[in-house]
Amino acid sequence: MILKSFEDFRIGxxxxxxxxxxxxxxxxxxxxYFTRVNPLPGPFPFPFIGNLIQFYWWFKGNFKGLEELGVSxxxxxxxxxxxxxxxxxxxxxxxxxSPKFNNEAVYWTNxxxxxxEGYWNKLFLKEEIIKENQYxxxxxxxxxxxERSYSMAAYFDTLSDEKSDHPPAIVNDSVKLxxxxxxxxxxxxxxxxxxxxxxxxxxxxPNDMLTSVITANTPRDVNYTKTVGGEAxxxxxxxxxxxxIIFDGFLGGSDTTANAISFIxxxxxxxxxxKKKMIEEINRIFQGDKIRPITENDFQxxxxxxxIVKEVSRIFPRCIEKSDEITGYQWPAGTMFRINADxxxxxxxxxxxxxxxxxxxxxxxxxxxxxxxxLMFVGGLRICSGRKYEFSLKTISGSVIVCTELxxxxxxxx
Numbered sequence: 314m315i316l317k318s319f320e321d322f323r324i325g326x327x328x329x330x331x332x333x334x335x336x337x338x339x340x341x342x343x344x345x346y347f348t349r350v351n352p353l354p355g356p357f358p359f360p361f362i363g364n365l366i367q368f369y370w371w372f373k374g375n376f377k378g379l380e381e382l383g384v385s386x387x388x389x390x391x392x393x394x395x396x397x398x399x400x401x402x403x404x405x406x407x408x409x410x411s412p413k414f415n416n417e418a419v420y421w422t423n424x425x426x427x428x429x430e431g432y433w434n435k436l437f438l439k440e441e442i443i444k445e446n447q448y449x450x451x452x453x454x455x456x457x458x459x460e461r462s463y464s465m466a467a468y469f470d471t472l473s474d475e476k477s478d479h480p481p482a483i484v485n486d487s488v489k490l491x492x493x494x495x496x497x498x499x500x501x502x503x504x505x506x507x508x509x510x511x512x513x514x515x516x517x518x519p520n521d522m523l524t525s526v527i528t529a530n531t532p533r534d535v536n537y538t539k540t541v542g543g544e545a546x547x548x549x550x551x552x553x554x555x556x557x558i559i560f561d562g563f564l565g566g567s568d569t570t571a572n573a574i575s576f577i578x579x580x581x582x583x584x585x586x587x588k589k590k591m592i593e594e595i596n597r598i599f600q601g602d603k604i605r606p607i608t609e610n611d612f613q614x615x616x617x618x619x620x621i622v623k624e625v626s627r628i629f630p631r632c633i634e635k636s637d638e639i640t641g642y643q644w645p646a647g648t649m650f651r652i653n654a655d656x657x658x659x660x661x662x663x664x665x666x667x668x669x670x671x672x673x674x675x676x677x678x679x680x681x682x683x684x685x686x687x688l689m690f691v692g693g694l695r696i697c698s699g700r701k702y703e704f705s706l707k708t709i710s711g712s713v714i715v716c717t718e719l720x721x722x723x724x725x726x727x
Contacts, residue, residue, distance in 0.1 A: 351642040389561055397554075404550060405558050408525035414456070415609065417520045421455050423606040425465075432469045432477075441472050446571035453566040454490075457559055458505075459521035463487035502527070502555050509533065522562060526555050576625045580670055587672055591617055620675035628670055 322330075342360045356367040389405055392398040408414060425448060432443045447464040454462035463484045466477035470484065477484065506527050509518065518524050518533065528534050530549045550558075581588050594617040595603060635646045659667040664674065 351644065353642070389558070392557070401550075401554055401558055404526050404529045405522075405561070407529070408522045411520070411525065413520040414522070414525070418452075418456060419607065419609050419612065421452055425451050425455075429465055432465060435473060435475060436469070439472065443468055443472075444571070446568055449567045449571040449574075452570075453563060455521070457522045457562045457566070458501075459519040459524060460490055461487070462490065502552050502559070506552075523555070523559060526550055526558055573622070573625070577621060580625050580628075581621065584670055587621065587670070590673075591621060594618065617672065617676070620672040623675050624670060624672040627664070628668075 339360050346358065356364045358364050359366070389398055389402045392401065429443055429448045436442050443465050447468050450464040451462045454460065454464075463477075463479055464487070466479045467484050467488060470476050470481075502523070505523055509524065509527055512518065514533065518528065527550070530547060581591065594615065598611055598614050599605065637644055661667055
């Protein structure tokens with residue numbers, strides 16, 4: 314009967330039916346849009362295509378930040394020119410995997426954390442504290458440029474009547490340093506290039522990344538690289554290439570590490586059995602002297618701390634446990650606040666009890682996990698160049714923070 318009715322349809326009837334269906338769909342689409350639980354601000358969407366048109370025009374006409382920085386198509390993170398990317402990656406990896414660079418990272422991890430701990434002690438019972446990202450900002454600026462930044466000190470001076478031990482002039486100059494790197498990075502690089510040029514060949518240079526990439530393939534380079542994959546790489550890096558690499562270091566080295574430290578502390582605090590095993594490992598390695606500086610040798614022995622980092626990277630929080638107000642909006646329990654999770658980390662074929670936080674899963678003797686079952690640093694040809702430094706910094710920072718902070722019994726405020 315229905316088919317017979319359709320047989321009697323004319324072109325006008327089909328157009329009327331189609332327009333009716335489209336009208337109902339559009340009405341339902343905008344009804345859901347205007348009655349959504351949290352009307353977050355944003356561009357007005359269209360049915361079927363959403364915000365693609367606005368995104369296209371915004372991207373084409375307004376997205377000039379990378380051009381203004383002079384790093385579009387430079388460095389390694391946002392470089393789609395394979396030949397240029399391979400050249401830059403070689404010297405980025407050469408700088409970051411250097412033993413001297415690793416020693417520098419360990420030294421400043423200890424030094425800056427001791428400073429951070431001092432600020433925490435002075436701000437005890439106050440609402441605001443120095444957060445991890447100020448610590449990692451100071452760390453990454455020192456390791457990338459060789460210059461000392463005082464983000465923690467500057468923030469502490471705004472929170473406490475008692476000022477930091479650093480002279481105000483130095484702290485203020487530090488703020489200007491960060492601004493100069495951001496706004497005038499090529500001039501900043503040129504200044505350091507001239508400093509190196511004026512340094513005699515028999516005088517050692519600093520071990521920071523900027524010095525390493527400036528001297529790459531010059532008479533000052535101790536690891537002169539002539540070829541990579543059969544292609545000649547016998548020229549020094551240009552100013553714009555150096556700027557791209559330093560930009561990558563800032564972009565990928567600060568907040569990622571600070572976030573990792575926060576998640577490490579969160580999961581250790583919520584899992585007493587993991588905390589106990591971690592403390593046992595720390596006691597065994599440090600022999601009761603937990604306040605001494607950590608060394609590269611200690612880092613190599615902290616196997617359980619390493620698997621904690623792996624497990625945290627696998628299972629970091631995906632959604633809120635209870636309803637809460639965030640940025641002025643009410644969110645129901647179970648709302649996810651991140652980009653679509655990689656289901657590989659929850660694949661039961663690769664990971665038993667995937668929803669359980671269990672660092673011991675990585676300690677099973679003879680374990681040979683699927684190489685694609687943990688994507689901390691992605692993989693393949695474009696695997697994260699800073700993975701060794703990132704892993705070292707996360708493990709060392711997490712270990713130092715945990716062994717000094719979580720061993721203290723937290724008492725309720727009066």
